[in-house]
Amino acid sequence: LMIVIDFGGQYNQLVARRVRECQVYCEIYSYKIDIEKIKAMNPKGIILTGGPDSCYEEGAATYSKELFKLGIPVLGLCYGAQLMQHLLGGKVERADFREYGKTQVEFDTNSALFEGCKPSSTVWMSHFDYISQLGEEFVSVAHSDNCPVAAFESKENPLYGIQFHPEVLHTEEGTKMIRNFVMNVCKCQGDWIMSNFVEAQIKAIREKVGNGKVLCALSGGVDSSVAAVLLSKAVGKQLTCVFVDHGLLRKNEGDEVEAVFGEQGAYDLNFIRVNAQERYYSKLKGVTEPEQKRKIIGEEFIRVFEEEAKKIGAVDFLVQGTIYPDVVESGLGGESAVIKSHHNVGGLPDHVDFKEIIEPLRDLFKDEVRKVGLQLGIPEYLVFRQPFPGPGLGIRIIGEVTADKVKIVQDADAIYREEIAKAGLDRSIGQYFAALTNMQSVGVMGDERTYDYAVALRAVNTIDFMTAEAANIPFEVLNTVMSRIINEVRGVNRVMYDITSKPPGTIEFE
Numbered sequence: 113l114m115i116v117i118d119f120g121g122q123y124n125q126l127v128a129r130r131v132r133e134c135q136v137y138c139e140i141y142s143y144k145i146d147i148e149k150i151k152a153m154n155p156k157g158i159i160l161t162g163g164p165d166s167c168y169e170e171g172a173a174t175y176s177k178e179l180f181k182l183g184i185p186v187l188g189l190c191y192g193a194q195l196m197q198h199l200l201g202g203k204v205e206r207a208d209f210r211e212y213g214k215t216q217v218e219f220d221t222n223s224a225l226f227e228g229c230k231p232s233s234t235v236w237m238s239h240f241d242y243i244s245q246l247g248e249e250f251v252s253v254a255h256s257d258n259c260p261v262a263a264f265e266s267k268e269n270p271l272y273g274i275q276f277h278p279e280v281l282h283t284e285e286g287t288k289m290i291r292n293f294v295m296n297v298c299k300c301q302g303d304w305i306m307s308n309f310v311e312a313q314i315k316a317i318r319e320k321v322g323n324g325k326v327l328c329a330l331s332g333g334v335d336s337s338v339a340a341v342l343l344s345k346a347v348g349k350q351l352t353c354v355f356v357d358h359g360l361l362r363k364n365e366g367d368e369v370e371a372v373f374g375e376q377g378a379y380d381l382n383f384i385r386v387n388a389q390e391r392y393y394s395k396l397k398g399v400t401e402p403e404q405k406r407k408i409i410g411e412e413f414i415r416v417f418e419e420e421a422k423k424i425g426a427v428d429f430l431v432q433g434t435i436y437p438d439v440v441e442s443g444l445g446g447e448s449a450v451i452k453s454h455h456n457v458g459g460l461p462d463h464v465d466f467k468e469i470i471e472p473l474r475d476l477f478k479d480e481v482r483k484v485g486l487q488l489g490i491p492e493y494l495v496f497r498q499p500f501p502g503p504g505l506g507i508r509i510i511g512e513v514t515a516d517k518v519k520i521v522q523d524a525d526a527i528y529r530e531e532i533a534k535a536g537l538d539r540s541i542g543q544y545f546a547a548l549t550n551m552q553s554v555g556v557m558g559d560e561r562t563y564d565y566a567v568a569l570r571a572v573n574t575i576d577f578m579t580a581e582a583a584n585i586p587f588e589v590l591n592t593v594m595s596r597i598i599n600e601v602r603g604v605n606r607v608m609y610d611i612t613s614k615p616p617g618t619i620e621f622e
């Protein structure tokens with residue numbers, strides 16, 4: 113076990129993620145955690161994260177000095193490094209200017225932290241304060257032009273500090289540095305696998321839920337499916353999954369979801385399908401603004417839920433398949449700005465009749481969710497099903513949503529997916545789908561003038577869905593998709609391929 117002590121920085125979840133990538137189990141605790149609890153857990157190593165405070169100011173987040181005397185290796189990152197110095201005889205001061213962004217740093221590769229690293233490489237810096245003087249037992253093991261102590265280590269104890277952010281991928285060799293700490297300094301085994309997460313979650317869910325009733329929002333996407341199966345394994349029929357067919361699903365998806373989770377399916381749970389298509393279309397009539405569409409779809413979702421919950425009787429918990437990128441991009445993960453209000457995160461209306469929300473996947477990235485899915489024995493085709501947003505085709509139809517437009521985009525998307533699978537690309541592309549632009553243009557078909565919609569094809573490769581690049585689909589495949597869509601889908605006379613990366617684009621169009 114490794115412990116990450118959270119001082120409120122932006123990248124704290126990433127720190128945990130990097131540790132887990134070394135196959136080492138890791139938990140995050142607030143800096144308010146009592147040192148006795150840490151002692152009881154007896155971790156192999158501790159990482160102190162970055163944070164927004166200045167450690168020399170009154171009221172700043174701090175920790176007991178005793179932490180550094182336990183003989184457990186400690187690595188401080190950014191604020192964590194400054195705090196360690198502040199507490200152990202060093203000095204931290206405000207710099208004249210902020211060091212932010214990619215910075216070249218020179219390393220002492222004799223330090224255990226930088227073993228096997230290049231003597232000079234790029235790192236991600238983000239700090240105002242800097243370490244102006246090290247405590248007696250420490251030496252500097254990295255520096256940049258503006259920062260005399262970009263990293264330090266103790267001559268006597270297993271204590272290390274890094275001023276920059278090795279957890280961010282912009283730090284060229286950051287992953288290696290964290291691995292060095294975790295594997296070489298802390299001597300972790302690297303034998304943790306997802307089964308441990310699954311077991312721990314099932315146990316935690318059982319404890320939390322007790323005899324309570326649980327209602328799960330099942331969308332049919334990977335996240336909510338994995339969440340539902342996790343809950344089903346934990347509490348069986350105490351779980352009721354409500355699957356809202358909002359009429360904004362992919363072609364045939366409603367029936368497919370029912371086949372897997374319904375009565376004929378393999379899981380121990382209650383399944384309810386609500387056919388709310390018409391209800392959604394009428395609410396969305398005339399609405400064009402993306403955030404408003406999301407809001408309507410999200411709120412309607414809650415309403416449908418409330419109604420179902422009432423029919424079931426008192427419900428104690430509501431499960432959601434929120435994953436970490438949703439949390440960050442909805443502005444709940446620290447200081448990052450709201451990009452899109454992913455409707456399955458936060459912001460539930462006040463008059464919802466649930467006592468508590470359970471989000472078992474909240475700390476996981478997409479690839480980790482898939483691993484959990486496999487661990488749970490969910491069929492591969494479901495686990496590797498592409499992510500599908502809660503608001504569904506509602507945000508893949510630019511402008512007003514109508515039943516006709518839904519049909520167009522469903523048909524075009526089905527063709528696209530079929531051809532991608534035929535070309536053997538369905539596993540290698542992160543996410544791909546057709547969207548309906550709100551543009552009509554002139555074309556010619558047979559001898560007739562047409563004035564129809566343009567379909568946009570999107571395909572991106574991404575590791576964590578926070579950044580993405582357009583996938584390089586062979587032109588012949590695109591060409592086949594184009595001609596099939598034009599021939600088979602009424603109302604479309606143009607097909608485009610979107611090559612925008614994220615940023616500046618987002619993966620979805622709205």
Ligand code: XMP
Pocket residue numbers: 406441452453454455456499500501502503543577614617618619620621622
């Ligand atoms: P964006 O478009 O933000 O998408 O680059 C990143 C990932 O999130 C999915 N997405 C959503 N998921 N509710 C969801 O549950 C939403 O409102 C939403 N918007 C985007 C998107 O499909 C991609 O996988």
